[in-house]
Amino acid sequence: MFTILIVDDEKIERDGIRGLIADMNYELRVIEAENGEKALESLRMHPVDILLTDIKMPFMGGLELAEQASVTQPSLEIIIYSAYGEFDYARRALYTNASSYLLKPIDIEEFAGVMSGVIQKCADKANQQRRTAEMMQGYQKGLEYEREKWLTDVLNGVQVIAEDAALPFGGRPATLLLIDFKERFFDRSYEAFEQEAGQLAAGEYELLNLNEYQSVLMVPCQGSGGQKRIRDMSEALAERIAERFYRHCCIVYSPVISDWQEIAACYEQMEQTLDYKFFFEDTVVLFAGDDLAGRVPEFVSTETLMADINQFINHGEYAGAAKSIELLFSHLSRNGGSSAIYVKYLCSDLVRNAFEQSARRQKADFQQTVERIFKSDSIVEVKKVLLQALSEIEPDNGPPDESKRHIVQQVIRIVEKDYREDISLEVIAGRVSLNPSYLSHLFKKETGQTLIKFITQQRLEQARHLLDSTNMKIVDIAEHAGYWSSSYFCQTFKKYYGISPQKYREILDES
Numbered sequence: 001m002f003t004i005l006i007v008d009d010e011k012i013e014r015d016g017i018r019g020l021i022a023d024m025n026y027e028l029r030v031i032e033a034e035n036g037e038k039a040l041e042s043l044r045m046h047p048v049d050i051l052l053t054d055i056k057m058p059f060m061g062g063l064e065l066a067e068q069a070s071v072t073q074p075s076l077e078i079i080i081y082s083a084y085g086e087f088d089y090a091r092r093a094l095y096t097n098a099s100s101y102l103l104k105p106i107d108i109e110e111f112a113g114v115m116s117g118v119i120q121k122c123a124d125k126a127n128q129q130r131r132t133a134e135m136m137q138g139y140q141k142g143l144e145y146e147r148e149k150w151l152t153d154v155l156n157g158v159q160v161i162a163e164d165a166a167l168p169f170g171g172r173p174a175t176l177l178l179i180d181f182k183e184r185f186f187d188r189s190y191e192a193f194e195q196e197a198g199q200l201a202a203g204e205y206e207l208l209n210l211n212e213y214q215s216v217l218m219v220p221c222q223g224s225g226g227q228k229r230i231r232d233m234s235e236a237l238a239e240r241i242a243e244r245f246y247r248h249c250c251i252v253y254s255p256v257i258s259d260w261q262e263i264a265a266c267y268e269q270m271e272q273t274l275d276y277k278f279f280f281e282d283t284v285v286l287f288a289g290d291d292l293a294g295r296v297p298e299f300v301s302t303e304t305l306m307a308d309i310n311q312f313i314n315h316g317e318y319a320g321a322a323k324s325i326e327l328l329f330s331h332l333s334r335n336g337g338s339s340a341i342y343v344k345y346l347c348s349d350l351v352r353n354a355f356e357q358s359a360r361r362q363k364a365d366f367q368q369t370v371e372r373i374f375k376s377d378s379i380v381e382v383k384k385v386l387l388q389a390l391s392e393i394e395p396d397n398g399p400p401d402e403s404k405r406h407i408v409q410q411v412i413r414i415v416e417k418d419y420r421e422d423i424s425l426e427v428i429a430g431r432v433s434l435n436p437s438y439l440s441h442l443f444k445k446e447t448g449q450t451l452i453k454f455i456t457q458q459r460l461e462q463a464r465h466l467l468d469s470t471n472m473k474i475v476d477i478a479e480h481a482g483y484w485s486s487s488y489f490c491q492t493f494k495k496y497y498g499i500s501p502q503k504y505r506e507i508l509d510e511s
Contacts, residue, residue, distance in 0.1 A: 001027050001028065001029055002027075002028055002029070002049040002050060002119065002122045003028065003029040003030075003031065003046075003048040003049050003050070004021070004028045004029070004030055004031070004048065004049065004050040004051075004052060005031050005032070005033060005039060005042065005043065005048045005050070005051050005052070005053075006018065006030060006031070006032050006033075006052050006053075007032070007033045007034075007035070007036065007039040007051070007052070007053035007054060007057070007062065007065065008034070008053070008054040008057070009034050009035055009054070009057045009058055010054075011034070013054065014032050014034075016106075017052065017106070018030050018032075020106070020108065020111055021115070024112060024115070026115060026119065028050070028119075031046070031048070034057075035057045035058055035059045035060060036053070036057055036059060036060025036061060036062065036064060036065035037059045037060045039051070039053065039060075039065055039069075040060065040065060040068055040069060040072070043069055043072055043073060043076075044072055047073050047076075048073075048076070049076070049077060049122045050076070050077045050078075050079065050118055050119075050122065051065075051066070051069055051076055051077070051078045051079070052078075052079040052081070053065055053066065053078070053079075053080060053081075054080075054081060054082065055080060055081070055082035056082065062080055062082070063080070066078050066080060075125060077099045077118045077121055077122055078099055079099055079100045079101075079102060079114060079115075079118060080100075080101050080102070081101070081102035081103065081104060081106065082101075082103070082104060083103070083104045099114075099117075099118050099121065100114040100117070100118065102114060145494070145495075147168070147206055148206075148208050148495060149495075149498075151206055151208045151216065151218065152208060152495070154260055154263045154264060155208075155216065155263060155264060155267045156264065157264035166260060167257070167258075167259070167260050168206050168218065169204055169220040172220045172222050173220070173221055173222045173226070173256050173257060173258045174218050174219060174220050174221055174256075174257050175218070175219055175220075175221040175226075175227075175230045175253055175254055175255075175256055175257065176216055176217070176218055176253065176254040176257065176263070176266060176267060176270065177216065177217040177218075177219070177230075177233075177234055177237070177251055177252070177253045177254075178214065178215075178216055178251070178252045178253075178254075178267070178270045178271070178274065179193075179214065179215050179216075179217065179237075179249055179250075179251050180213060180214050180249060180250045180251075180252070180274055180277060181213050181214070181247060181248075181249050181250075182213075182248070182277075182424065182425075182426055183213075183247070183422075183424065184212040184213060184422060184424070184484070185212065185213065185245070185247060185249075186209050186211070186212050186213070186214075186215055186488075187212045187483060187484050187485050187488040188484060188485060188488075189245060190209055190215075190488065192244070192245075193215070193241070193245075194207055196237065196240045196241070196244065197217055197237060200233050200236055200237055200240070201217070201219045201233070204219065204220050205217055205218060205219050206218040209491070209492075209495075210452075210453070210456075211452050211453065211455070211456040211492070212456075212488075213424065213452050214452065216267075219233070221256050222256075226256060227255075227256060230253050231253065231285065231287065234251045234253050234285045235285050237251065238251050238283045238284075238285055239283075241283070242283055248281075248282045248283040249283055250274060250277035250280065250283070250284050250285075250286065251284075251285045251286070252270045252273045252274050252285075252286045252287070252288055253270075253285070253286075253287055253288065254266040254267070254269070254270055254288045254289075255287075255288065255289050266288065269288045269289070270288045271444075271450070272288075273286050273287075273288045273290075274286075275323075275437050275440060275441065278435070278436045278437040278440075279327065279437075302328070302331065302332070302346070305324060305327055305328040305331060306328070306346065306349075306350075307435065308324045308435050308437060308438065309321050309324045309325055309328060309350060310350070310353055311434060311435055311438040312324060312438060312441075313350065313353050313354050313357055313390075314353070314357055315357075315403065315404055315438075315442065316357060316358070317438075317441065317442070317445075318354070318390045318391070318393070320438070320441050321350075321354075321390060322387055322390060322391075324437075325350075325383065325386060325387060325390075326383075328346075329379065329383045332379065333379060340379070343379055343382060344373050344374050344376070344382060347373050347382055347383075347385075347386045348370050348373055348374075350386060351366065351369050351370060351373070351386065351389055352366065352370075354389070354390055354393050355369075355393065358393045369385065369389045372385045373385050373386065404442060404446060405446070407432055407434070407439075407442060408442065408443060408446045408447065410432055411428055411432060411439070411443060411451065412454075414428055414431060414432075415428070415451075415454060415455055415458050416458060419455060419458045419459050419462065419481070419482050420459075420480065420481065420482040421482065422482075423455065424452075425439065425440055425451050425452060428451065439451070456492070456496075457496075459481045459482050459483065460481070460492065460493060460496050460497070462480070462481050463477050463478070463480075463481040463489070463493060463501070464493075464497070464504070466480060466481070467501060467504055467505050467508070468508065474486060474489075474490070474501050474502060474505075477489075477501070478490075489501070490502075
């Protein structure tokens with residue numbers, strides 16, 4: 001509905017025009033002013049679409065009002081009316097942006113013609129503004145998509161063209177934050193999360209949603225104390241998430257990045273650091289460059305860490321075992337309640353398991369290693385002997401490890417069967433009787449991608465198949481593919497395939 005301001009020092013005139021508007025059923029919101037000064041004051045506080053003003057009024061006449069109103073609101077439609085004998089005033093109105101001129105007494109047909117024409121002009125302007133806004137919105141979405149595509153490419157190590165080979169934020173150094181949830185989060189709360197992140201980043205950020213569980217936030221980071229500010233920001237973001245959404249998350253932040261070519265390596269380091277999240281029950285903030293062995297929470301038991309190490313050893317993953325051994329010894333040192341004999345027996349069990357799983361099963365080698373462990377004078381020496389023994393044990397160089405392949409194939413079958421359900425890394429790890437940390441390590445090593453990324457890929461490929469082969473509504477396809485929100489599904493589909501589901505179907509129909 002458009003708004004008209006009627007200005008006349010005679011109330012009877014204002015009432016008459018208001019009555020004509022009502023009689024002719026014009027959908028206009030009517031406000032009034034008794035002179036030019038009050039009308040101008042009203043215009044400055046509450047913009048209107050149409051100004052209908054008398055010429056002769058005290059304090060400020062209609063023509064002066066029209067001139068000043070045009071400056072205040074250039075798009076304003078102005079109608080001036082006056083008595084027949086005021087033609088000179090009417091001639092001056094031609095030099096303002098007045099749309100029309102009416103003579104008193106007002107002729108009803110003339111009034112109807114003028115008002116219909118002015119209302120149509122207002123409608124045309126509104127339509128043009130709407131089209132312009134839609135074009136700008138489309139343009140902004142295009143820019144946002146291009147920025148997301150750039151960040152996706154560099155995270156995955158894809159070379160970008162030379163003209164795009166620069167960091168955002170004017171090329172200033174930046175930092176990445178990887179935000180990870182154990183349960184689905186971003187398909188329902190992405191916009192609210194972006195609002196919180198944008199406030200903390202003071203509007204300077206790039207946000208890339210990877211899947212329902214993970215997003216990457218890039219923020220500028222320079223100057224002295226920049227890294228500390230990023231840590232403070234990460235902790236504040238984690239705190240806001242806990243307060244607003246009642247959810248716990250793991251946030252890993254990267255070292256300072258000065259060149260876009262550093263991003264892929266930084267992100268890989270962040271994903272490796274993310275493996276430590278399995279030892280934390282609640283919210284945790286980690287730095288990708290830290291030695292995190294000393295940060296294992298007190299509630300983590302020795303039995304849990306031993307089971308984690310043995311799973312790595314059972315599959316010949318000695319590098320992964322070594323990392324968990326660092327966590328074990330940090331845990332034992334911090335608690336201080338374990339005797340030297342107990343620690344040595346634990347390490348002997350690990351060595352025995354490693355020899356049994358390897359190609360080198362000489363009894364003498366095992367006995368010599370155990371003797372070195374029991375002759376060690378300190379817990380530091382015990383750890384050194386254990387790590388050295390693992391590094392010297394040769395993994396089985398015979399046929400490929402079918403057990404690993406079998407596990408991965410089992411996981412793939414679970415995803416292919418249950419991709420519509422709320423399956424996560426933790427849920428699948430429970431089904432195949434593995435620790436989440438080991439399953440995460442194994443799946444990425446065997447397939448080259450994370451399990452969460454594979455689940456997303458499976459869902460989107462099934463959605464594309466349905467777009468190819470059925471006439472199902474997109475909202476139903478989203479639900480069938482396991483997405484709770486159709487809008488989130490559309491965004492994810494476009495990010496993955498470079499085109500929206502609707503556009504994809506249109507192209508299919510045309511071919």
